[in-house]
């Protein structure tokens with residue numbers, strides 16, 4: 001017997017299954033080795049040169065008009081000496097790590113007044129540095145800054161490295177982001193930067209729902225930032241993108257109406273579609289549910305078989321459409337009554353809340369998946385965790401495990417109420433929780 005887990009994503013598209021994974025845009029079958037994830041579709045990238053050009057123009061025009069007046073920006077714009085300029089930017093970037101802009105301004109002004117050059121800082125005592133830094137927190141930042149200044153003076157003849165690569169390589173405490181910021185703002189090197197604000201803005205603009213803390217996604221975002229950065233004003237462009245994230249595209253309740261990039265933003269487009277859908281529904285018209293596959297580097301990732309659900313669909317109808325979907329997918333009859341409700345799992349992609357309605361289905365005998373119908377394959381537990389799957393799919397699997405654990409624990413009720421959200425579904429299951437191996441079908445031997 002094998003189990004299939006299926007998910008129906010309410011309002012947005014996504015799926016889950018038990019033991020079976022599918023991938024959009026490919027055609028696996030059986031226990032074939034996991035192929036590399038397919039490249040994401042163009043909507044998750046910036047691939048149109050005309051759009052990139054327009055985006056740069058819109059962002060820079062907004063920045064010129066709305067940017068905050070900050071002392072390090074004034075210095076970067078007016079200081080003629082490249083080393084002094086780079087030093088001024090460097091100090092600001094170190095101070096801004098883990099500290100709010102409003103707090104940093106006064107410290108920055110006093111620091112630059114006291115030590116306007118690398119040489120001046122190199123001659124200061126650690127006591128003086130700590131004294132000025134007092135109240136800013138994370139004291140090792142000031143100490144590291146001074147040590148690095150001493151290194152530039154003693155080992156690099158007082159000249160700051162001139163590229164992001166060299167800054168990162170030669171200066172202690174300077175990472176990829178800080179190196180990119182110094183090089184683009186001080187020297188005009190056309191290199192992007194990725195910090196928390198940039199991640200949020202880019203993920204929203206391209207509807208990237210994959211885990212933005214994963215190294216693979218962060219690497220893609222660096223590629224994106226490098227491709228987008230304006231070639232003639234890279235420093236301003238980078239500061240503008242960060243400024244947008246700090247003041248407009250804020251974590252909660254972004255001010256999309258005021259956003260200079262709204263016409264380039266897939267998340268904003270999606271919200272408009274949802275509103276249009278809601279409005280059409282209000283007037284009794286049916287409209288297609290928008291597709292959350294649009295919401296990811298998710299495209300190219302493996303998922304359980306799934307389909308989008310219209311808002312407000314009754315359980316009976318949910319089962320019917322899901323059974324039809326799985327019937328087409330497995331090529332064998334699937335009774336709606338055979339679907340077992342697991343629960344609802346909520347996942348937040350960037351700024352989109354998605355609810356997965358999760359069902360499982362037990363299948364007798366071997367089920368061979370038709371690669372012509374769908375890119376799909378059976379996986380073991382190990383293969384699941386080793387595959388390119390989204391965080392949402394991991395939550396779906398945990399929801400299933402949790403239910404199995406509850407069912408197998410004496411005294412625990414096995415029925416889960418509909419509507420009960422398994423937010424994150426990350427609690428550990430008590431008792432004799434069954435392992436995935438108990439219900440995932442083992443791959444056939446070659």
Ligand code: SF4
Nearest residue numbers: 249256259262265268
């Ligand atoms: S339109 Fe809204 S979500 Fe999109 S980038 Fe602008 S503020 Fe962010």
